[in-house]
Amino acid sequence: MILALALEMQAVPSGSVAAYADCLSSRINADPAMIDPPTELAARLAIHDAALKACADRRRAARPEDAAMLDRVDASTRKVLEDPASAEQVDGDLADEPQP
Structure with a gap:
């Protein structure tokens, strides 16, 4: 039982993954070049x-x-920067308008 619990805990990402993703996102969005x-x-x-x-x-x-x-x-953050139009089609735009 303890072994199963230990294995399950290892499969769950730690909070550091979210903190890292937030860091990347914040840094990319804060870059002055991202205004345009x-x-x-x-x-x-x-x-x-x-x-x-x-x-x-x-x-x-x-x-x-x-x-x-x-x-x-x-890879995900890189993909968005490599092809922003494709990422927008997949995730939708910020206007939240219905897609045809």
């Missing part, structure tokens, strides 16, 4: 890279078991 996001892919990815560096301490503080989830957070 650059059209060049390299410039958008530079914003992502800067956020990764700024949040590196939070990532290092996470449990080793959370590494896969942290990688997903990185």
Whole structure:
């Protein structure tokens, strides 16, 4: 019984995953270039890279078991910056208008 509980606890991401995701999101959104996001892919990815560096301490503080989830957070935020139009189609726009 204890072993099952221990295994279940390991499968649940820790709060550090959410804290890391919040850090990345905050850093990306706070970047002055995001007021009018650059059209060049390299410039958008530079914003992502800067956020990764700024949040590196939070990532290092996470449990080793959370590494896969942290990688997903990185990939997800990168994907949004790589193709913002596609992300908007999937997640909807901020206007919350019905999609045709």
